[in-house]
């Protein structure tokens with residue numbers, strides 16, 4: 001018996017191909033449905049958000065130039081300028097990353113490379129749990145605890161605050177909130193670094209610390225940056241908790257960390273339920289701006305990442 | 314002259330006795346080949362020599378491993394210094410995801426050497442010794458992962474040479490390579506012998522016969538015999554060596 005071909009049934013081959021077609025179709029369908037949903041959401045927000053600037057808007061169009069370049073947001077006198085809010089949003093998110101990114105990466109290194117196995121398992125679980133805590137809980141923590149830290153810090157620095165509500169409180173809050181995401185992704189990325197590279201480095205007389213910083217982190221770069229982008233997305237997009245400590249300033253931008261601030265999300269959320277008309281609709285315009293900011297910063301990070309990749313290679 | 318003198322070496326991975334009562338001398342400026350069937354402990358033994366097994370939890374080592382007369386497992390012995398003198402090339406090429414240049418300069422940089430001229434000279438010199446310079450001199454800033462497998466392996470050799478070690482350990486350095494690349498690396502070993510002591514693990518009898526001065530045959534954690542390659546291949550002392558070499562088991 002030199003061939004098993006007579007055992008292979010034609011009918012089975014046909015069934016196999018049928019199933020293959022069926023599952024391919026299913027994947028296409030799933031992809032199609034999610035694409036449709038995303039497009040629907042974007043179309044809805046863009047249509048609602050552009051509305052206030054069109055001549056057909058009831059009560060007259062709001063000048064789009066004033067919206068895009070304005071440095072005041074006053075519901076009481078119907079002045080809606082979003083420029084300073086964009087700046088505030090970027091500042092608070094970058095502040096959060098500045099605090100959180102190094103801590104996340106070092107924590108991930110500690111968990112993967114330094115901590116004894118039992119401790120590292122406990123810490124991994126904690127990080128995963130942190131990621132699962134709803135944002136309102138972080139918000140309550142921020143409104144109850146972080147604002148007090150900020151207030152005492154401000155007092156030491158000779159500033160006064162509005163009960164601790166401030167840019168700094170927002171950044172600290174966001175730093176805590178993006179920490180689990182960034183740490184988890186960094187852990188995954190570091191664990192994926194081939195053992196051979198670590199051995200190669202040690203075999204050249206590098207210490208463990210040198211190996212961690214020069215080889216492990218370099219090799220895990222992509223994953224770490226993915227975490228950075230997700231973290232940034234969360235920092236930009238977080239509304240509930242941020243609204244609880246931002247203070248919602250009416251003018252800006254806010255550069256003093258002890259001053260109140262206003263982010264795109266807090267603007268969209270604050271008083272959403274009690275309002276209507278232009279004040280309601282223009283929040284969708286803010287939503288468009290938020291999506292644009294996220295898109296542009298992601299592109300920016302990719303650009304930076306490529307630059308770093310090239311300069312390291 | 315003996316670079317390494319190993320006496321009564323035993324090694325356990327947990328409960329598993331991987332190396333048993335090994336006595337061996339490794340002579341300087343010679344190529345010593347370690348042969349034996351898969352799983353007999355060749356890699357383990359090689360990794361004893363630069364203390365690579367330290368990284369594996371649960372390994373236990375007893376006996377003596379003298380490098381230039383100094384016990385490398387003594388508490389006061391410094392593993393980082395040891396590894397700058399005893400370089401290693403791995404079975405699978407493992408260049409770092411950095412430029413060709415940075416790969417070769419890595420060993421020097423982690424010793425704190427920053428002088429640009431020294432680095433440039435060393436990189437060029439090492440790549441020349443590794444017979445890779447002509448192929449990469451115009452792409453020193455390319456990512457090393459863009460090189461072919463054989464080029465990557467020679468890059469790893471260059472990387473090891475850059476530190477001017479006394480010994481180069483090679484664990485099946487050509488097992489992932491085609492015959493041409495293999496030939497290049499074998500030539501390379503021949504020329505490196507002048508300056509370095511080489512210990513190589515190989516699964517290929519022909520390779521051991523071609524390139525080595527001494528051959529050691531391992532079986533199930535035992536060192537069955539070691540001697541000048543011609544003797545081991547032509548009139549082995551042990552029946553088991555003969556059987557392995559003539560292909561009757563393995």
Ligand SMILES: Nc1ncnc2c1ncn2[C@@H]1O[C@H](COP(=O)(O)OP(=O)(O)OP(=O)(O)O)[C@@H](O)[C@H]1O
Nearest residue numbers: 326329331350351352353354355356357358369516
């Ligand atoms: N980290 C480890 N933990 C436990 N056992 C190990 C470990 N590494 C190797 N061993 C065992 O030790 C023995 C020797 O392994 P080693 O890798 O030294 O063999 P080898 O001779 O190099 O084989 P090959 O030719 O297949 O590479 C094997 O039985 C292997 O299963």
Ligand SMILES: [Mg+2]
Nearest residue numbers: 355356357484
């Ligand atoms: Mg091996």
